[in-house]
Amino acid sequence: MKKIFTILIKLTLTLALFAAAGWFGWQKWHEYFQNPWTRDGQVRSQVVQVTPQVTGRVITLYVHDNQAVKKGDLLFEIDPSTYILKVKQAEVRLRRAEENAEGMKIEYERVKKIHAQDPGAVSQKDLNRNRINYLKALADIDSAKESLNNAKLNLKRTKVYAEVDGWVSNINFQVGSQAVANKPILALVDRHTFWVFGFFREDAVSEIKVGDEAVVTLMAYLDTPLKGRVESIAWGITPPDGNPGPNLLPKVKPVFQWIRLAQHIPVRIALENVPPQIALRVGLSASVLVHAGESIRKREGDGS
Numbered sequence: 001m002k003k004i005f006t007i008l009i010k011l012t013l014t015l016a017l018f019a020a021a022g023w024f025g026w027q028k029w030h031e032y033f034q035n036p037w038t039r040d041g042q043v044r045s046q047v048v049q050v051t052p053q054v055t056g057r058v059i060t061l062y063v064h065d066n067q068a069v070k071k072g073d074l075l076f077e078i079d080p081s082t083y084i085l086k087v088k089q090a091e092v093r094l095r096r097a098e099e100n101a102e103g104m105k106i107e108y109e110r111v112k113k114i115h116a117q118d119p120g121a122v123s124q125k126d127l128n129r130n131r132i133n134y135l136k137a138l139a140d141i142d143s144a145k146e147s148l149n150n151a152k153l154n155l156k157r158t159k160v161y162a163e164v165d166g167w168v169s170n171i172n173f174q175v176g177s178q179a180v181a182n183k184p185i186l187a188l189v190d191r192h193t194f195w196v197f198g199f200f201r202e203d204a205v206s207e208i209k210v211g212d213e214a215v216v217t218l219m220a221y222l223d224t225p226l227k228g229r230v231e232s233i234a235w236g237i238t239p240p241d242g243n244p245g246p247n248l249l250p251k252v253k254p255v256f257q258w259i260r261l262a263q264h265i266p267v268r269i270a271l272e273n274v275p276p277q278i279a280l281r282v283g284l285s286a287s288v289l290v291h292a293g294e295s296i297r298k299r300e301g302d303g304s
Contacts, residue, residue, distance in 0.1 A: 034292075036204040040264060041216065041286035046193040048164055049184035053157045054078060058177050065171045069162045069188070076160050078179050083155040090148035097144040101137035108134040166191045194271060194280045196228065198288030199264035207292045208233060214269045219285040221278055230290060231270040237263060 056078035063075050108130040115122040162168075169187040179185055196216050200208065214228040245251030269288060274280065 036200055036207050036290045036292055037288070038198050038200050038204075038264075039287045040199040041269075041288040042197050042199075043218070043280055043282060043284040043286060044195055044197055045280070045282050046164075046190040047169075047282065048166070048188040048190060050075065050160065050163075050168075050186045050188050051182055051184045052078060052160055052179040053181055054083065054154050054179075055181045056080075056082065056158060056179055058173060058175055058179050061171075061173075061175055063168050063171070066167055066169060068167050068191075070165050071162055073162045074159060075162055075168065075186070076179075078158040078160070080155055080158040083151065083158055087148070087151040087155055090144065090151040094141070094144040094148050097137070097140040101134070101141050104130070104134040104137040162188060164188060164190045164192070189282055194274075195231065196269040196271060196286050196288060198267045198269055198286070198290070200267050200288075200290075201262040202265055203262055205233060205265045205267070208267055208290050209293070212293065213291040215289045215291075216269060216271065217287045217289075218278070219287075220281075224275060224278060226271055226274060226278065228269040228271045231268045233268070234266040237265065 058076055059079045060077040061075075062077075063069060063073075069075070111122050111127055111130045115124075115127050166189045169189055171186050173179070173185060198214070198216075208230055210230050210232060212230045214230055216226040216228050218224075218226070241250070241252045243251055267288070267290070271280075
């Protein structure tokens with residue numbers, strides 16, 4: 001009797017183990033096959049192309065490659081000597097314009113006074129000509145002031161600062177290198193704008209809605225899945241066929257009639273509450289699972 005009881009216990013435990021394994025397997029099957037899922041995901045972030053607005057030789061580099069910086073930190077400085085000289089030249093032109101305007105004003109006031117006392121002593125033509133010369137001199141002052149402001153602005157631009165918090169990347173220049181205006185010189189990864197792109201098959205996109213919950217698993221951190229939500233779904237991708245080829249004719253790739261590869265549509269996933277030990281980097285590989293229909297807004301509306 002005792003032996004039979006022992007066998008029954010073992011059999012019960014075995015069945016319970018199989019049942020638990022089956023339930024767990026069913027849960028995983030339901031999760032990964034009943035919800036849109038892709039292994040083709042990638043971490044992205046806004047990347048600021050740091051571009052000097054003036055041309056000149058780099059005289060000081062205040063950061064090194066991959067260094068963390070804060071908004072307003074000084075990155076590098078361009079030789080200011082040329083721009084200091086231009087400020088001085090603009091100041092001289094302004095003084096000359098002001099002196100010239102003062103002379104024109106005196107002459108105009110003199111002619112106007114004579115005309116007021118004796119209209120026949122000065123012709124209307126001379127009065128108008130002096131008035132126009134004075135107004136032109138005032139306009140020259142405004143122009144000289146604008147030139148001075150522009151020269152001061154360019155001098156200020158010889159110091160290049162970080163526009164966002166983040167990490168500098170791809171510094172491929174050094175002190176003595178020539179910085180060229182409006183030509184990007186280094187990249188600045190914005191630390192506050194990370195997201196994940198999941199590239200889903202086109203036949204699964206219809207099941208995904210903005211607001212749906214998502215689980216992101218980074219290849220670099222397999223043991224720490226990240227929570228997120230669907231922020232947006234792309235409205236188009238570049239078509240692989242039909243682009244002009246030689247002789248401007250459409251270029252179409254041959255395909256088998258019974259095989260048609262599905263396109264992949266980018267779905268943008270906003271990450272939520274990323275643990276501090278997770279170092280997000282642009283380009284990291286990720287798997288993305290979307291809980292179709294389980295949106296944050298739905299949960300809030302149900303009061304759960």
